[in-house]
Amino acid sequence: MKRYKVFFQPGDLEVEVMEGSTIMEIMNEAGLDFDFPCGGRGKCGKCRVKILQGAGRPTAQEVDILEESDLKQGIRLACLTKVYGNMSVELPNYKKLEHNILMASEERSFQLEPHLKKIFIEVDRPDLENHRSDWQRFRDGLARGGYDSLDSEVPLALFRRLPDALRQAQNRVTAVMYGSKVVGVEERDTTATMLGMAFDIGTTTIVGYLLDLYSGKELSVVSTLNPQTKYGADVISRVNFAGREEQGLNKLHTAVVEALNKLIGEAAEKAGISRNHIYGVSIAANTCMHHLFLGISPQSIAVSPYVPAVSEPVVAKAAELRIDINPAGKIFVLPNIAGFVGADTAAVLLAVELDRSEDVKLVIDIGTNGEIALGSKEKMVACSAAAGPAFEGAQISSGMRGAVGAIDHVFFRDKLDYTVIGGVSPLGICGSALLDVIAGLVELGIIDKRGRLLSYDKLTNPAAKVYKDHLVQYEDQPAFMLVDAEQTGHGRPIMVTQNDIRQLQLAKGAMAAGVQVLMDTLGIRVSDIKEVLLAGAFGNYLNPHSACVIGLIPPELESKIKTIGNAAGTGAKLALLSASEYRRAAEIAGKVNFVELGSYPKFNSIFAQSTYFQPTR
Structure with missing residues (x-):
């Protein structure tokens, strides 16, 4: 059959x-x-x-x-x-369908509402009795399908394309519509296929999702390191490069555009489709990455009062940004909230529906620039904490990204134990393992309140003395040896030094201070927070207990922590699959009150206090 x-x-x-x-x-x-x-x-x-x-x-x-x-x-x-x-x-007078779709974070009900539509029409053939133009007859065909009020602005490329399309397809064509505007014409009936790509452009990585715009089904997922890292590991260094180097902005813009085009090709190949079937691309990114993608100078972000050039949603033609998809395609960029709280945070808040929450929730995306949001449908506040690169392994003596060979978790049992990504000989330590190490040392009393790594003769906890051989001097400073040189993949020991501990203290202090400032702004206590949502790759891989032990998150909230995966990616998907959700992202961004930590009264004292550890023994 x-x-x-x-x-x-x-x-x-x-x-x-x-x-x-x-x-x-x-x-x-x-x-x-x-x-x-x-x-x-x-x-x-x-x-x-x-x-x-x-x-x-x-x-x-x-x-x-x-x-x-x-x-x-x-x-x-x-x-x-x-x-x-x-x-x-x-289906005449039929209401739009609603679907529950299991996204990366949690099951989320929303209305599928593609930004673009396809309409298959049969255009009247020309004859000697009626000298109507191809465009007039094309418009008549659309009018019969219910599209009788078209936008007067028509792309010149469409006029160039229309005559051949009509004659080669015997006047049976598909119109690609964006609202009341015709943005493309295709031979015969192509209504069966319309796909899109949702991107989360991070400072370190880029993730893309290929989606069926009709069903919401995820067809493939692709990712890559952000090629802009060769111009600087963090946003400030890239801002400086864009302003300092000749053609710096263009180089950064070109790098990310080429990366997206490559990922689009990979996603299409995985799914066995043509990139010409892709009609929409959504973008969630922090404010700096947002500007660089659009080719906008990010200089205003780096100087007081740290404002973005644009915070509103941006809709652009694919050709304007040199994104290689269907010529009729559109790019939908989510809105920014502030200079250092970007469209990625707006996407996260859209994904978790903080704007509709009855309960007060704390949302944290931990990275080089940590974004924190707190609130409910009554009021939402957000801030940016300059955590630095410690959580991502940078500026850590044996630090590395979460790649094959990275120690990702550490356990203090009868002896020191750890796991390695890929199951190979360890090459370094990534951020989640760094948290585990320092949390374990704090619990054992090997690290004191001020973050000092104690020598063996000052230890009072018998359980700590099991790790005597791990307490060493490394490059003239105290260190904790995780793996000796003979067991690593490169023949060098893997250490956590006193300086590494200081770097983590500064990072966790910034994040913890941000949380405290937001609580003070709302006038709430820790007990008022009903749930803590950890977004992003780092938040997904860290051990919540370790985060609470070191004071990154208030210890009282440990039982309320929930990891929600790449929620920025989830928000980007929602914004691509539903025009209503895209508009809602802008509403959310407009409702969030941004708090500038640097100008907040008593921030310095709050930050200093937040760098301390609270040893349990």
Whole structure:
């Protein structure tokens, strides 16, 4: 038995069905809520649908019930029309479909509402009696499909494309629409396929998700290191490069655009599709990455009062940004909140729906620039904490990114134990393991309140003395040896030095101070926070207990911590799949009150206090 595809609109639902199935049977199986007053017996004539493609001949019952003009327009009865080929069906007065889609963070109900639409039309053939232009006849075809109020602005490229498309496809073409604007025309019926890419552009990494814009299905996931790292590991160094070097801004812009185009190609290849099937791209990024992607100078971010050049959502043509997708494609950039709280945070808040939460929640994305948000539907506040690169392994003596060979977790048991990414001989330590080491040393009393690594003769906890051989001098400073040279993959010992501890103290102190400032701003206590949501790669891999032991997160909140994966990526997906969610991201960004930590009264004293550890023994 042959199988065919039936596409329903509005609702943008595609279903694969067996030959001979009725439209009614397909709608029932797909869970489409539609009335069949006579029970599908073809008696009442109420289940009218419009077949845009693949109608075939009407049945005798349809000829009896429906007017000839209706039949000519493709009106059929869903209970009687059977599928004998690919078909496109319009459901009159049908409300948009809602779907629950399991995203990267949590199951989230939202309305699928693609930014772009495809309309298949048959254009009247030209004749000697009526000298209407190709464009006029094309417009008439759209008007018959319900699009009679078109935007007057028409891309010149479309006029150039239209004559050949009409003649090569025997006047059967698909219009690509963005609102009331025609942005593309394609030969024959291409309505069955419309895909998009959602990107989370981070300072260190870029992640992309290929999505079916009709179903919301994730088709492939790709990632890469941000190639801008060769111009600087953090945002400030890239801002400086953009302003200092000749063509610096262009180099940074080109690097990220080329990376995205490469990822689009990889995602398309994985899914076995053409990049020409991609019509939309959404972008979530911190403010600096946002500006560099758009080719906007980020200089204003780095100097007081640290304002972005633009905070509103940005919609651009793919060609304007040299993004290699369908020529009709659009780029949807999420809004920024402030100079150092960007579109990635707006995406996270969209994903977790903080704007609709009855309870007060703390949302933390830990990285070189840590973003923190606190609040509920009543009020939301956010800040940026300059944590530095310690959490990502940079500026740590044996630090490295979370790649193969990195120690990712450390356990203080009867003896020191650890796990290594890839199961190979260790090459270094990444941020999550650094937290584990220092938390373990704090609990054992090997590190004191001020962060000093104690010598063996000053230890009072018997359990700490098991690690005597790990307490060494390394490059003229106290250090804790994780792995000796003979057991590493490069023949060098892996250490956590006194300076490494200081770097972590500064990083965790900045984050903890940010949390305290936001609580003070809202006038709440730790006990008022009902949930802590950790976003981003680092938040996903860290041990919550370790984070609480060192004071990165208030210890009282340990049982309330939930990791939510790449929530910025989830927000980017939502913004791509739903125009309503994209608009909501802008509303969220506008509601968040940004707190500048540097100008907050008593911040210096709060920060200093937050750098301390609280040993448990």
